[in-house]
Amino acid sequence: MRRIRCLFSLALLGFSTAFGSALPEGFVEERFVDNLRSPSAMAFGPGGNLFVAERVVGELRMVNAKGKLRAEPVLRVLTPRKRDGSMLDGRGHRSGGLRGFAFDPEFPGEPYLYVFYMHDAPRHNRLSRFTLTTDGTMRAVDGSEKVLIDLPFREGGETGGSHNGGAVLFGADGKLYVTTGDGFDRKHDSVQSLETFTGKVLRLNRDGSIPDDNPFRGETRGAHRSIYALGLRNPYALALDPSTGTMLLNDCSGRRKAAIYKLEAGANFGVSLDTGLIPAWKESYVGRRSEPVADAAIGKLDWLVTGGAWYPKGGSFPEEYHGSYFVALWGFNNDRPGAIHRLTPGRGGKVVPFASGVGLPKDPKQDPVFLTSARKPASLAVGPDGNLYWLGTTYRTSRGAVYRIAWRD
Secondary structure (H helix, E strand, O other), X not given: OHHHHHHHHHHHOOEEOOXXXXXXXXXXXXXXXXXXXXXXXXXXXXXXXXXXXXXXXXXXXXXXXXXOEOOOOOEEOOOOEOOOXXXXXXXXXXXXXXXXXXXXXXXXXXXXXXXXXXXOOOOEEEEEEEEEOOOOOOOEOOOOOEEEXXXXXXXXXXXXXXXXXXXEEEOOOOOEEEEOOOOOOOOOOHHHOOOOOOOEEEEXXXXXXXXXXXXXXXXXXXXXXXXXXXXXXXXXXXXXXXXOOXXXXXEOXXXXXXXXXXXXXXXXXXXXXXXXXXXXXXXXXXXXEOOOOEEOOOOXXXXXXXXXXXXXXXXXXXXXXXXXXXXXXXXXXXXXXXXXXXXXXXXXXXXXXXXXXXXXXXXXXXXXXXXHHOOEEEEEEEOOOOOEEEEEEOOOOOEEEEEXXXXXX
């Protein structure tokens, strides 16, 4: 009964609830592609096709403009397995598996795909570059993997895979940026150390070498010279504003796990073993203190920020949305649907609601508190058609789908 009243109230406010998510008047939502297995991230790539990382199974899949999922994967990597060699279930290694990816900005001249995934035996994160075919088949060339950097969560130790980060993105400077989480490590204050890869943003050249102008290069040695920023809990997403080159970072920190930061060289975001969720600055910290640009959450239910995407100027949405930063909110792990909010353009931008009830089951016979059946938003992307796409997966990351939000006024 409470759910019915909620939807009725949204309808009175001018929202459409035809598909599940409650949207502003004039917008419609439709399922774009279904039957995905444990999806974690997505991005539009060469030719305008959509690419989706299926996390647990370790596959990258391609979807054409009509929403058809190609049967054969673009890439398959070996993700952690049980002792008998079978795959772990969705919670078996939590945020492990295939997490993030990016195409070389010069593709197909530079036919490379960069992938962040959890490697097995011993379990640790890895960033690799794969060569793709350029004859239209879009498949990884056998034996083409080049490991750019291996990323243990703790020096000499393995990771359980939770709070894994895994965003991969090219910046306006042509450098490759990668995020790592704190690994749910409650024994080592590694996120504030320049001698670990935990809770960091890394910056690399395309070939895996380390740029000479990285901010901590003079204070670190070896591969740790790749550290660009530190003090993070679980940075799910990086997003580049194509018009300004500004990069925003979503981190599951703060009281509602929904901090949005501007990424700058040498930034320290303040998370540590002592502060936990709530960043707090100490004089002993290295780097430059960085405060959130915004808290992406609104109210008591919308929390835990995941995906993010800038909406370009000149897109098909009404002009008021141009230059906005859309953010996905997961909500509680075991119940309640998620939400999509947006940070309005310009200085002093505010976080305002866009879509609520995201992942709300269409079928009222489904579990009324949604539990693990809800497909919640984990990733956002703006397509070549100017529409906003959100990737939905369940808490146990089993079946998932991608949904499209379009302007139809």
